[in-house]
Amino acid sequence: MSAPLPADAIEQRLISVLGQQLRVNVRWGSGVPLVLCNGIGAAFEVFDPLVAALDPATTVVRFDVPGTGGSPNSPLPYGFPYLAVVLGELLRKFGMHGQVDVLGLSWGGALAQQFAFQHPRRCRRLVLVSTGTGVLMIPGRPRALLKMLTPARFLDHQYAARIAGELYGGTVRRDPAIVSQLFDRQLMAGSRVGYLHQLLAGSVWTSVFALPLIRQPTLILAGTDDPIIPVANARLMARLLPHATVHLHAGGHVDLITDARALAPAIEAFRTERNERP
Template sequence: MTGTRRVGGVSLRVDVSPGEGTPLLLCNGIGANLELLQPLVDDLAGRPGRRVPVIRFDMPGTGGSPTTRLPRRMPGLARMLAGLVTGLGYDEVDVLGISWGGALAQEFAHRNPRLCRRVVLCATSMGMVMVPAKPSVLLTLASPLRYFGPAHMRETGSRIYGGGFGDDAAVAAHFAAATRAPDPIGYYWQILAGAGWTSAPYLCRLRQRVLLIAGDDDPIIPAVNARLMAKLLRHGTVHIVRGGGHLALLTHAAELVPLIHDFVTEGEPPC
């Protein structure tokens, strides 16, 4: 079910897939539209046991969500997400954040401990307090150019995503077909939201169980960041994907989807 929701003065394109029990809220990477995570949604739906409901949304300026006039900081975006979740009628969700979306997921979990039950963080970091990527990779990420046409995605994807992205024809084809180029202003609003942000001061206070997933061939977020975060978390578990890159959720789905499904359904009766 895909439609538009008005949350705190912001219009968001939202998709909710059916299921039972606690929904999983997906926070995508910078500039990425919700269709890019369709393989993950399909794979989760195909797992035996409880079918997990999944909530996806386009950030302002990506996919079908219009760009806001002014940028919002990460705390404001976390409040926006809380309004989205409660507006959909849920009183509890699990959250999964990828890359930039992992920062948003951390802020959401920190500010909404009663609304957020469990957290999955993929290819992400503590923000400003992190082991950074190489300058050449950061320079590429500073522009949304890679989203403008399959040729740009193939050329930059193999260089910055790692994990065999350029060698996986199926993943590359899906990206080419599913990508909707973001509004450049919306893209830069997302960069500004993360500028100066860090979760380091509050990670040790998070009550939720947290699963950290990192690829050992991720040029954007080195895997050491997940290990550092786990040392600060009360209930943090790290899973390192051997040969996995920044998009390991898609390139190594056979390994990661069962792990994520078991994590968010543990302790719940199968349906």
């Protein structure tokens, strides 16, 4: 077990958790830690703009799921229930035995929902960004979804810029190059096997039946110009979750990253609300 480092220290290492090797980054601070779960195929560096926009005193945990960024492939395909157990053990290895807040972006939103369902006492608050309920959700635009089937945009950043507006919507319609710059942050692109494992995990998962059992206060952040996850999914989740608040913005799928300074205050306000879990 690793003892917490002094505030403002950054700890990054590869650790073994239940047979998986995971690259983890922790910015040590104070208060309830915030755990960030990333979108499909993305390494944790993609979250850099958001971390920079958050309260610098906050402990922030980021990690690469198996087969992405600096984490080696999983020996076998996995599902979200297993990955939620892995995340729980990962936090324990860093000495985080108490409550955490969990934020999930896109694919990572499924992991965040699963973690909140499986660890109701450890997850204090839940933030769901540009995400839905899995296979039982309102689908996005077919052309955008087809481009999600391969990791080509992570391997060829110029290609990513060309398709950015159609795929992500929002701020990148005006400045597609921002996506290329975003993916340039990734030190390692991950593997095709890792991407396939993530696709398989999402293809057999839904939270429709579990959401009414998630009692944590939940913030749902959704863009009205999201080609991948239509905004109707945010309204669906809000109806199913007992304690949900919806924050709509005019951006797209990745505006939490590309326009982090505009959206981070909504996350901070939600995390510091005085009302606790009912």
